[in-house]
């Protein structure tokens with residue numbers, strides 16, 4: 611990792627800032643071997659072959675261990691076999707990967723994080739769209755998968771940095787990246803809501819998040835095609851994580867690609883939940899505003915009183931909200947003035 615980038619990182623467990631504790635080997639201001647240390651807790655993270663390893667025993671317990679073991683076992687043969695993921699559906703791997711990366715709307719000087727980057731088949735496409743003023747960070751839980759990624763990207767013209775970490779505890783500060791990409795990773799996250807939240811957290815407001823995972827959509831569930839996919843891998847039946855899309859997401863798009871059995875979400879990150887113009891008066895007999903209708907609710911009245919009120923409101927020449935608001939206010943103020951309870 612580049613020494614100057616230390617300020618982008620944080621301890622994935624405590625959110626503490628990190629310091630460079632020890633440099634064993636350094637080339638061109640890049641730490642090849644050394645140690646990072648959490649400023650407050652003193653927790654240490656080791657750098658070897660230029661890659662920082664942020665996986666701690668705590669995270670292994672929370673589900674990282676299985677993915678690490680599985681992908682470490684298949685890392686050597688992954689590239690030979692990954693084309694199957696596309697050819698099974700008569701799709702072209704390069705077309706599909708480029709279409710997903712198009713959704714990132716990259717500019718050459720962007721700082722991009724790829725989560726679950728694996729051996730780097732998408733990483734090299736992303737790198738080809740950036741220049742030396744940009745930067746590409748590659749995160750994966752498996753050091754073995756990532757070692758192929760390091761090799762693949764070693765001659766690209768954009769600064770790269772590789773980190774071993776869990777997507778559910780991303781070791782970067784808030785608002786660090788201009789864009790974030792994740793293909794075929796989220797289905798493995800031990801805590802999917804947390805992982806999706808983390809991915810939004812590290813992206814700057816205005817930046818884009820794109821992620822894709824296998825899924826047979828509802829309309830194909832009863833077809834032979836859908837059933838064969840689910841039979842092969844039950845992950846195809848996992849729910850679409852609509853309810854875990856962070857509240858900061860805007861202009862959310864979702865489409866099914868790659869044989870119509872992989873969803874791709876893309877959205878722009880904002881700073882909080884949306885804000886509406888909810889004090890705007892709504893014309894018509896009901897009247898009021900979105901806010902008065904939501905915050906101004908009182909107890910219910912008898913059915914008879916309601917009927918009377920509807921009748922009376924017609925004669926009042928006011929909307930129901932305005933008429934009720936006025937009479938309740940008038941009566942309440944008078945009672946309070948008289949001190950009567």
Ligand SMILES: C[S@@+](CC[C@H](N)C(=O)[O-])C[C@H]1O[C@@H](n2cnc3c(N)ncnc32)[C@H](O)[C@@H]1O
Pocket residue numbers: 674677678681692725726727728729730731732749750751752755775776777778792793794795798799800
């Ligand atoms: C199916 S591979 C996809 C690799 C790559 N994106 C590609 O397009 O070929 C899934 C990757 O997710 C990684 N992974 C699994 N669980 C993870 C987690 N909790 N955090 C980060 N990466 C994870 C695996 O190590 C593996 O490299």
